[in-house]
Amino acid sequence: MILDAHMHLGEDLIFGTNDSPADLLAYMNEHGIDAALLQTGILPADPRAATQRLYALTRQYPGKFFGAAVLSPYTPQAQYEAFMRWAVCDLGFKALKLQGFAFCAAPSSPQARKIFDTADQLGVPVIIHTGNGVPTALPSLAIPIARDFPRLKIILAHAGGGMYGAEALVAAQTCENIFLETSWCTVLDLKSFVQTLGCTRLMFGTDVPLNAGVELAKYRALRLSDRQYEQCFYGTAAAVLNL
Ligand SMILES: [Zn+2]
Helix, strand or coil: CCEEEEEEEEECCCCCCEECHHHHHHHHHHHCCCEEEEEECCCCCCHHHHHHHHHHHHHHCCCCEEEEEECCCCCCHHHHHHHHHHHHHHCCCCEEEECHHHHCCCCCCHHHHHHHHHHHHHCCCEEEECCCCCCCCCHHHHHHHHHHCCCCCEEEEHHHCCCCHHHHHHHHHHCCCEEEECCCCCHHHHHHHHHHCCHHHEECCCCCHHHHHHHHHHHHHCCCCHHHHHHHHHHHHHHHHCC
16 A cells, blocks of 8 residues: 655646646556545645645545645635635545745744644644755754644655755654655655654655656665555555544
8 A cells, every 4th residue: 555645736836736637646557556645736826726626536536535735824814724624624634734935934933833723723734845945944943833732743744855854854853743754855864764763753755746756766775674665655644644
């Protein structure tokens, strides 16, 4: 069983991606990926419509696609909370996302606080982009948040993105409620994560369909045990996302 814990559906006005349901089904079929946690684009033209489209796909393919909700951290607090309550309670979405780099809003910024408050209330994890886009994307900026919200599970997307892999490791070593999603990290970072943290804190992700083969090759190069693969490819994400 392989679950991709980081993929996007539909248009993204910031990053220029726009993968359709057919694109997603094709890369999963090609690489033997069974399920995916999908975010909308970070900035779609209409976030509610993009979220509804993602929801429709989760209903069409139960157990194959799961949703994670994205909304600008500049959305007023009451409006942000109402949107996320709808996404989690009505649509069954599994996580909220902070892309601080895209919005120039670090996890430690006042405008990002509503994301952690809301996720903590709703009992779902927050995915934080890390790696490119420092200083907002520095992994260590999640540490004070993880300490302020000890029940909240935090997933560091891209585990520092290569340049900041060591810092992502320190963040996860410092806080037990921090987990690492490993798309775009180096294979040597991945090896150090497995050796230092263990697989219960790691989850496989790809971010874009073109990257899936690369991400799988990184894991396969490490020649892990079947049990370790099962944990990184599915077990950690299933536990953290409450699938
Ligand atoms: Zn992404």
